Amino acid sequence: MGTVDETKxxxxxxxxxDNIGVRQEVSxDNIGVLQEVRIQRIAWRKQSVRPWLLxxxxxxxxxxxxxxxxxxSTGRVSGANAETAKAAPLNIDQTPEAAAPxxxxxxxxxxxxxxxxxxxxxxxxxxGEPGATSQSGVSEKDITLDVALRLRRLMAQEPYExxxxxxxxxxxxxxxxxxxxxxxxxDLFVSIHVNWMExxxxxxxxxxxxxxxxxPVTLKLASMENKDSGYSLSDYKKxxxxxxxxxxxxxxxxxxxxxxxxxxxxxxxxxPRLENRGVKSAPFVVLIGxxxxxxxxxxxxxxxxxxxxxxxxxxxxxxxxxxxxxGINSYAKSLNGPNTKGS
Amino acid sequence: MEESNxxxxxxxxxxxxxSSISASNGERHVIDSYVGWxxxxxxxxxxxxxxxxxxxxxxxxxxxxxxxxxxxxxxKEGSEKDQEAVQEILRHLIxxxxxxxxxxxxxxxxxxxxxxxxxxxxxxxNLRNTMEGIADxxxxxxxxxxxxxxxxxxxxxxxxxxxxxxxxxCVMQGRYPTDDDQRTLPNAGDSIDEQLTKxxxxxxxxxxxxxxMIREWKERWSFVGDPRNRVVVTAPVKGxxxxxxxxxxVRTACESILPPVCETTVDLLSKVEPEFQDKVxxxxxxxxxxxxxxxxxxxIQKSLKEIGGGRAVVVKDxxxxxxDGSLAIARDAxxxxxxxxxx
Numbered sequence: 001m002g003t004v005d006e007t008k009x010x011x012x013x014x015x016x017x018d019n020i021g022v023r024q025e026v027s028x029d030n031i032g033v034l035q036e037v038r039i040q041r042i043a044w045r046k047q048s049v050r051p052w053l054l055x056x057x058x059x060x061x062x063x064x065x066x067x068x069x070x071x072x073s074t075g076r077v078s079g080a081n082a083e084t085a086k087a088a089p090l091n092i093d094q095t096p097e098a099a100a101p102x103x104x105x106x107x108x109x110x111x112x113x114x115x116x117x118x119x120x121x122x123x124x125x126x127x128g129e130p131g132a133t134s135q136s137g138v139s140e141k142d143i144t145l146d147v148a149l150r151l152r153r154l155m156a157q158e159p160y161e162x163x164x165x166x167x168x169x170x171x172x173x174x175x176x177x178x179x180x181x182x183x184x185x186x187d188l189f190v191s192i193h194v195n196w197m198e199x200x201x202x203x204x205x206x207x208x209x210x211x212x213x214x215x216p217v218t219l220k221l222a223s224m225e226n227k228d229s230g231y232s233l234s235d236y237k238k239x240x241x242x243x244x245x246x247x248x249x250x251x252x253x254x255x256x257x258x259x260x261x262x263x264x265x266x267x268x269x270x271x272p273r274l275e276n277r278g279v280k281s282a283p284f285v286v287l288i289g290x291x292x293x294x295x296x297x298x299x300x301x302x303x304x305x306x307x308x309x310x311x312x313x314x315x316x317x318x319x320x321x322x323x324x325x326x327g328i329n330s331y332a333k334s335l336n337g338p339n340t341k342g343s
Numbered sequence: 344m345e346e347s348n349x350x351x352x353x354x355x356x357x358x359x360x361x362s363s364i365s366a367s368n369g370e371r372h373v374i375d376s377y378v379g380w381x382x383x384x385x386x387x388x389x390x391x392x393x394x395x396x397x398x399x400x401x402x403x404x405x406x407x408x409x410x411x412x413x414x415x416x417x418x419k420e421g422s423e424k425d426q427e428a429v430q431e432i433l434r435h436l437i438x439x440x441x442x443x444x445x446x447x448x449x450x451x452x453x454x455x456x457x458x459x460x461x462x463x464x465x466x467x468x469n470l471r472n473t474m475e476g477i478a479d480x481x482x483x484x485x486x487x488x489x490x491x492x493x494x495x496x497x498x499x500x501x502x503x504x505x506x507x508x509x510x511x512x513c514v515m516q517g518r519y520p521t522d523d524d525q526r527t528l529p530n531a532g533d534s535i536d537e538q539l540t541k542x543x544x545x546x547x548x549x550x551x552x553x554x555x556m557i558r559e560w561k562e563r564w565s566f567v568g569d570p571r572n573r574v575v576v577t578a579p580v581k582g583x584x585x586x587x588x589x590x591x592x593v594r595t596a597c598e599s600i601l602p603p604v605c606e607t608t609v610d611l612l613s614k615v616e617p618e619f620q621d622k623v624x625x626x627x628x629x630x631x632x633x634x635x636x637x638x639x640x641x642x643i644q645k646s647l648k649e650i651g652g653g654r655a656v657v658v659k660d661x662x663x664x665x666x667d668g669s670l671a672i673a674r675d676a677x678x679x680x681x682x683x684x685x686x
Contacts, residue, residue, distance in 0.1 A: 007497050007517050008675060014519020015672060016680045019482045022467050023684060216414060 117332040119161045121186040123286060124148035125193035125225070125296075128171020132196035134308030140194040141169060143311050147192055147299065150321035158329065178289035188255065188328065189294035191286050193225065194311070196303045203304045204275045205267065207260040208296040209252035210288055211281025222282045225296070251293035253279065254334065259297055259327030266323035271310055297324070351450040353440055353478070354493075354669025355433070356457045356486065357470075359413045359508030360532060360558070361632060362432055365666040366440040367674060373662055374398070374435065378428035379407025396435040401555065414508060426473060433477045453681050454478035455669035457486035460511040460525035471686070480681045484672060486665050487513035488520055490630045493668025494658065499622035501611060503604065503643075503655075504665060505633035507532035510604055514611050514623060523614065526607050530600040532633045535561060539589075539596035547587050550578045560589065566637035567597045597636050605646035612650065624653035630664040 124144035125131060131140030148164055155162045163184055165177040181189045197204060208218075256279040264276045287294045299320050300307045310316045352367040363373040374397035381387035386406035395403055412428035442452060454474065458467055467483045474481045484492075487502035491513060496502065498517040503510065512526040536557050543550065543557070556578065564574040574590040608627070615623050624647060629640055640655040647653035658664045 008492075008495075010517075011492070011497060011519045012672065012676055012680070015482060015484055016676065016683065018519070019684050022471060022483065 117160065117187045117328070117335065119163065119184060119186045120155065120188045120190065120328065121163045121165060121181040121184060122148045122151055123165040123177050123181070123189065123191040125191060127166045127169055132194055132302040134302040134311075135305060136308055136312075138302060138308045138311055140196075140302060143194050143299075143302075143317070144192045145169065147317055147321050147324070150318055151190075151192075151324050154321055154325045155328070158325070160328075174285040175289065177286055181290050181292065181294075186290075186292050188331075189286070189290045189292055190259070190324065190328070191284070191294070191296040192324075193296060193298050195221070195298040195301045197301050198303065200301075200303045200305070202275065202301055203271060203273050203307050204277045204298070204301055205260065205264055206277035206298050207256040207263075207279045208282045208284060208287065208298075209256040209279065210249055210283070210294065215280070218280055218282045222284050225284055248291070248293055249281075252287070252295055253281075255293050255327075255331045256295040256297075258330040258334070259295060259324060262327040262330065263297070263299065263320065263323040266319050266326070267316075270316055270319065271307065273306075349450050350453060351440070351442055352453045352455075352670060352673035353437065354455050354457075354489065354666040354671070354673055355436060356489070356663075356665030356669065357413065357429075357432070358506050358632070358665075359411070360506065361662065362436060363663050363666040364436040364440050365663060365670040367670065368441055370440040371663055371666070372436065372439045374432070374439070375401055376413055376432055377401045377404075377409060377411055378431045379404060379409040381406055382408050394431055396431055426469075429470075430473050430477065433474060437477055451480075452478040453480045453673050453676075455482045455484055455489070455673040455676075457489045457665045457669050458483050459509045459527045460485040460487055460513055460520075475686045478686065480685045482672065482676065482684055484669065485511065485513060485520065485525055487511045487525070487630070488515075489666075489668035489672065490628065490658065490664045491515045491668065493664060493671045494628065496626065496628055499619050500626040500628060501608065501623050502628045502630060503608065503634070504631040505531050505600070505604070505629065505639075506631040507633070510600065510607075510631075510633070512607055512611055514615060516615070516619075524611075526611060528603050528607060530603045531631075532561070535565070535596045535600060535633070538599050539592055542592040542595055543587070543589055546589075546592060547578075547580070549580045550585065550587060551580070552578045561593065561596070562632075562635075564589075564593050565597050565633075565635070566594060567601060567642045568594075568638040570594065571637075597639075598642075600633075601642055601646070605643060608643060609646070609650060612647075612653075621651070624651070627653060627655035629655055629657045630661050632662060634658070634661045 124141075124147070126139075126141040126144060129141070131144070133139050145166070145168075149167070152162045152164060163180070163186065165180050166172050177191075195204065195206070260276070260279050264274065268274050268276075282296075284296050287296055300311055302308050302311070350367075354365045356363045358376055360376055361373050362376045363371070365371045377397060377400045379395045379400035380393070381390050387393070390403055390406055395407060400407060400409060408424075410425055410428040412425035412432070437452060437454075442450060454477075456470065456474070458470065470483060471481055486506070487504040490504055491497060491500055491502045494500075494502075497515050500515045502513045502515065504513075505511075508529075508531055510528040510531045512528075513520050514524045516524065536554060539561060540552075540554065540557050543552065556576075560574070560576050564576075570590050573588055574593050575586050575588050577584050577586055579585065612620055612624055627643065629643070634640075634657050640657050643655045644653060647655075660667070
């Protein structure tokens with residue numbers, strides 16, 4: 001056993017090394033986080049890795065092993081609208097030990113891997129309990145189920161197999177919804193919700209994909225939607241940091257973007273004051289646990305009386321379902337060219 | 344280690360409710376973590392300052408855009424104003440410790456800042472960026488680790504630092520703690536305030552009180568277990584000052600953090616090497632503002648009975664234990680280490 005001074009010295013070296021890591025991440029645009037997470041996500045997903053993800057990870061690993069030693073990049077597995085990574089010179093201040101773990105795979109075009117969307121799980125939020133309720137008595141559970149049933153009907157005309165986590169007004173816990181999607185090996189998971197916000201003048205449309213957030217409003221929303229999960233939000237924060245750049249995270253973000261875009265364009269005509277709040281990451285339980293690209297869409301705000309009124313109209317709900325279908329189609333096409341069933 | 348008149352080492356405990364600083368020139372200060380800007384020209388004329396920090400801001404809140412910019416021990420994100428507010432708090436702390444920021448002959452500031460044990464790396468990076476222009480070199484360490492270091496409780500000890508935003512746990516095993524040695528819970532002072540607000544509102548629906556009054560009552564009367572005296576406070580009811588007995592509400596609210604804190608304590612203890620578990624169980628150290636809740640150490644000890652008992656003590660100076668520990672780290676780190684961490 002060493003003396004207190006020796007122990008202190010050893011511990012201080014740990015503190016300094018840890019902080020050097022943080023400092024380099026700051027100067028290199030979070031590249032260290034990306035690398036740390038890349039390593040962690042293999043462990044995180046080892047029980048559940050899907051063939052398309054395995055392929056992308058193998059390609060990423062291959063690219064890593066064959067990368068030129070003088071450059072690192074900030075890239076990630078990217079899609080048709082790929083964010084191409086910029087090559088950056090290695091920081092000469094880095095020690096060899098510090099430099100090695102910062103190296104990242106080069107970006108790989110997602111189109112290099114044939115992917116397909118065959119089975120989609122639609123998750124109508126809430127049920128059994130009402131979720132958000134408007135002043136006029138419109139319940140989130142009823143709207144989400146109605147839109148989900150409409151979406152299923154529309155998708156049945158396309159080459160998809162559609163499964164619903166609930167088809168009636170029944171209480172299904174979040175972990176069971178997640179398990180259902182995972183057991184059925186769904187290719188996509190789309191969870192439909194209706195928001196409730198203050199001030200009540202807000203009419204907002206927003207789509208979430210898995211990831212951490214420090215936005216207190218989003219955290220509150222996630223906390224409310226996660227309330228019957230049995231876990232505290234702090235448990236997820238730790239996990240989330242480790243899946244920060246999971247390939248699934250990237251795919252979910254692309255899916256969220258396409259759905260958000262389609263929904264906003266489809267609804268703004270009937271709802272001109274609709275606010276496009278874009279796509280955001282958040283720690284919703286259903287997005288964390290699912291093993292496929294997954295999004296949670298807040299299709300309207302029941303806190304706003306006008307939006308609540310619009311939601312009572314069949315054609316408005318049909319428009320929402322149609323926009324969701326177009327979003328899914330658009331995402332599926334971006335994966336592998338034209339529609340993909342059986343490919 | 345190396346210190347001169349040109350160098351000032353500081354330890355900062357940046358807390359959700361209060362922030363403290365301990366400096367190598369002997370200065371020690373604690374401030375309320377509030378920042379406010381005058382709302383208009385009239386307010387500016389009255390307060391005679393462009394920005395107010397701490398108790399002064401809290402007391403002038405009716406004239407200010409008042410911010411409490413830390414949440415769960417980290418900077419709120421998504422709001423530039425909150426980030427600016429954190430900078431104001433840090434700048435103010437450095438000023439009250441005797442450093443004049445604009446002086447040409449100002450000393451080089453080496454700062455160690457405590458953050459929650461499981462703070463996101465991105466949050467740490469943001470904080471590091473915020474320190475630019477305030478300190479010359481920065482290290483970020485977990486709050487309970489800083490407490491342990493300051494007390495030289497480096498081996499076979501469990502530190503529980505309960506603040507306003509988070510309760511942070513750290514097992515010291517003679518090495519720099521890993522993720523597995525640390526935990527963060529959101530159950531702390533603020534969650535007690537929320538609970539207390541709810542309970543008093545339910546029992547005294549006509550009473551008028553603010554969150555600041557709730558915090559003041561809690562800080563004065565908080566306890567777990569059997570009450571020594573009844574807790575009677577005064578609040579207006581329809582404008583008339585009225586006495587309310589809130590003994591049961593205070594106890595229930597304070598005891599609401601016991602189950603998660605005790606469960607996490609037992610869980611962390613169970614992960615220590617079996618032959619050292621007894622030593623750690625008998626060396627539990629409580630720090631942070633919420634450790635001043637009367638009877639807390641006894642309640643934690645009681646919860647350890649089912650695993651053979653243990654001993655928990657509150658540090659002598661819970662408010663400064665974190666900043667004193669951070670200062671000890673700042674002093675012990677070598678100049679070479681500090682050079683690597685310059686901003």
